[in-house]
Amino acid sequence: MTTHEVRNQPPPFGGYDLLAGDPALVAALDRWSPSRGDVTELARLAATSDPARWADQADTYPPVLRTHDAVGNRLDEVDYHPAYHALMTVAVGHGLGAEPWLANAGTGAHVRRATGFYLWSQVENAHLCPVSMTYAAGPALRHTPALAGEWLPRLASRVYDPRLVPVADKAGAIVGMGMTEKQGGSDVRANTTTATPDVAGPLGSDSVRLTGHKWFCSAPMSDGFLVLAQGPDGLGCYLLPRVLPDGTRNAFAIQRLKNKLGNRANASSEVEFAGTWATPVGEPGRGIRTILDMVAATRLDCILGSAATIRQALARAVHHTQHRAAFGATLIDQPLMRNVLADLAVESEAATLLALRLAHAIDEGESDFARLGVAIGKFWVCKRTSPAVAEALECLGGLGYIEENGLARLYREAPLNSIWEGSGNVNALDVLRAITREPASLAALAKECALARGAISLVDTAIDEIESVSTQAYAADAPWLARSLVERLALTLQASLLVRYAPPEVAEAFALTRLGPDRGLTFGTLPAAIASGAPGRILIDRATPRR
Numbered sequence: 001m002t003t004h005e006v007r008n009q010p011p012p013f014g015g016y017d018l019l020a021g022d023p024a025l026v027a028a029l030d031r032w033s034p035s036r037g038d039v040t041e042l043a044r045l046a047a048t049s050d051p052a053r054w055a056d057q058a059d060t061y062p063p064v065l066r067t068h069d070a071v072g073n074r075l076d077e078v079d080y081h082p083a084y085h086a087l088m089t090v091a092v093g094h095g096l097g098a099e100p101w102l103a104n105a106g107t108g109a110h111v112r113r114a115t116g117f118y119l120w121s122q123v124e125n126a127h128l129c130p131v132s133m134t135y136a137a138g139p140a141l142r143h144t145p146a147l148a149g150e151w152l153p154r155l156a157s158r159v160y161d162p163r164l165v166p167v168a169d170k171a172g173a174i175v176g177m178g179m180t181e182k183q184g185g186s187d188v189r190a191n192t193t194t195a196t197p198d199v200a201g202p203l204g205s206d207s208v209r210l211t212g213h214k215w216f217c218s219a220p221m222s223d224g225f226l227v228l229a230q231g232p233d234g235l236g237c238y239l240l241p242r243v244l245p246d247g248t249r250n251a252f253a254i255q256r257l258k259n260k261l262g263n264r265a266n267a268s269s270e271v272e273f274a275g276t277w278a279t280p281v282g283e284p285g286r287g288i289r290t291i292l293d294m295v296a297a298t299r300l301d302c303i304l305g306s307a308a309t310i311r312q313a314l315a316r317a318v319h320h321t322q323h324r325a326a327f328g329a330t331l332i333d334q335p336l337m338r339n340v341l342a343d344l345a346v347e348s349e350a351a352t353l354l355a356l357r358l359a360h361a362i363d364e365g366e367s368d369f370a371r372l373g374v375a376i377g378k379f380w381v382c383k384r385t386s387p388a389v390a391e392a393l394e395c396l397g398g399l400g401y402i403e404e405n406g407l408a409r410l411y412r413e414a415p416l417n418s419i420w421e422g423s424g425n426v427n428a429l430d431v432l433r434a435i436t437r438e439p440a441s442l443a444a445l446a447k448e449c450a451l452a453r454g455a456i457s458l459v460d461t462a463i464d465e466i467e468s469v470s471t472q473a474y475a476a477d478a479p480w481l482a483r484s485l486v487e488r489l490a491l492t493l494q495a496s497l498l499v500r501y502a503p504p505e506v507a508e509a510f511a512l513t514r515l516g517p518d519r520g521l522t523f524g525t526l527p528a529a530i531a532s533g534a535p536g537r538i539l540i541d542r543a544t545p546r547r
């Protein structure tokens with residue numbers, strides 16, 4: 001610079017070991033997985049400069065739709081920037097697809113994969129949408145063993161192969177999902193897409209022809225899609241291959257790509273089906289039941305992705321405040337900034353721990369606990385992400401609002417996990433459904449929380465109240481109260497996990513400020529004794545990224 005010297009500005013964020021520098025994550029991985037697998041290697045790769053560049057490029061140069069070729073034939077292809085494929089190659093190549101469903105029980109495969117997903121989400125979230133759907137398709141496909149036999153090994157493969165060729169010719173495949181239609185949205189019972197049996201079809205004697213549309217269909221270059229459509233027995237779940245066994249393209253008209261707030265590296269499309277071939281998955285007319293097995297797994301990824309987003313935003317805030325001074329002190333040493341960072345750190349640890357505990361529940365087959373825990377976690381952790389990221393962004397001042405600094409991309413991404421796979425209200429109402437129709441799920445949650453009894457009186461009181469809070473789910477006015485009920489259960493579950501697995505100072509800070517009377521409505525409202533004392537020091541230390 002000829003006019004001035006650039007100083008008091010932070011060095012570029014980067015080179016941090018996202019695993020070693022995240023004590024809550026390391027402890028969860030080591031507690032619930034007998035080995036770290038190649039998660040350490042993934043963390044090392046994430047710390048290098050290439051992935052950060054891919055993330056910027058994939059976000060800056062979004063996918064482009066080509067509906068027709070030069071002479072007017074339908075093409076229906078999406079071109080991605082090479083950086084997107086580089087990100088996908090790493091994600092699939094490190095087992096973030098459906099691999100855990102083929103692993104032996106007790107091997108911690110879901111926790112290892114969850115840790116990898118959490119780490120790689122911090123590099124770039126958007127491309128993980130198809131990776132998540134590929135993971136989640138596993139349990140749904142198992143409803144039809146013949147389909148699972150053909151598809152699951154390919155969805156579990158570590159080979160990323162983006163070519164549009166018959167699935168039988170591929171070592172690795174990607175799967176998407178199509179539930180949402182214009183007139184129905186969350187209420188998929190209103191779907192109008194039809195499935196008409198045609199025994200002469202190319203997918204065997206149970207081939208159907210789909211006619212209709214999907215209003216949102218992400219990752220339209222996937223090899224297959226699980227879709228809901230009205231069949232002869234009611235709403236069914238169907239598997240739609242993009243390429244038919246003879247190599248010809250299935251009818252799959254991509255009308256346009258959505259112009260999205262964030263999540264730009266991922267293509268989300270509107271599609272139309274006109275005589276599109278598909279084949280049933282699961283029992284006829286039980287499509288919602290079948291696809292819910294997929295949705296439960298994508299919801300877990302929403303929790304993981306949101307926890308990762310909070311963690312990455314916090315790491316960037318700590319990095320910045322370590323290197324910037326104002327009013328005579330480094331920002332990280334200013335009392336009020338320390339309060340904000342410590343409060344964000346409490347939120348981050350609680351989110352990370354809950355996400356990994358739920359992945360462990362999948363490994364252990366704790367289906368009752370997972371049923372309610374995932375519904376609660378999906379509502380709560382995803383809801384907390386936007387305010388947490390906004391606060392972390394503000395720690396950078398004006399720089400936070402500038403795209404190059406990474407926080408802006410996280411901020412644009414932050415609301416999404418709360419919207420898809422069941423928006424907030426739909427999720428909160430699902431918690432009521434779980435409590436009233438599957439009471440074993442509430443019993444499992446209460447049992448889990450009770451393991452934390454005897455350490456902190458505020459947590460004990462919250463555990464005592466689980467039963468009375470939950471009876472509200474049966475009341476006539478339950479829908480009016482669903483959010484406050486879920487919030488209370490989520491905080492109780494998170495507090496109980498922190499009591500059992502986090503340093504006592506972290507658990508106490510959480511209990512006091514989330515369950516006790518000392519609650520502020522913004523981050524940075526911890527009581528002075530907590531923020532300025534040992535809890536504050538420990539919290540910020542655990543949130544500080546390390547090389």
Ligand SMILES: Cc1cc2nc3c(=O)[nH]c(=O)nc-3n(C[C@H](O)[C@H](O)[C@H](O)COP(=O)(O)OP(=O)(O)OC[C@H]3O[C@@H](n4cnc5c(N)ncnc54)[C@H](O)[C@@H]3O)c2cc1C
Nearest residue numbers: 177178179180185186216217218268420421422423425426
């Ligand atoms: C980027 C992106 C990608 C997507 N990709 C896919 C995809 O690949 N496949 C797919 O199938 N879908 C996809 N979706 C769609 C997404 O799952 C839906 O947008 C979401 O489920 C909500 O449905 P909707 O948009 O129709 O909203 P609506 O159903 O109209 O809901 C609008 C609002 O009303 C609330 N609401 C609904 N019912 C109730 C009720 N009974 N009481 C109180 N409040 C209620 C909801 O919580 C929501 O806040 C994607 C969405 C986005 C944004």
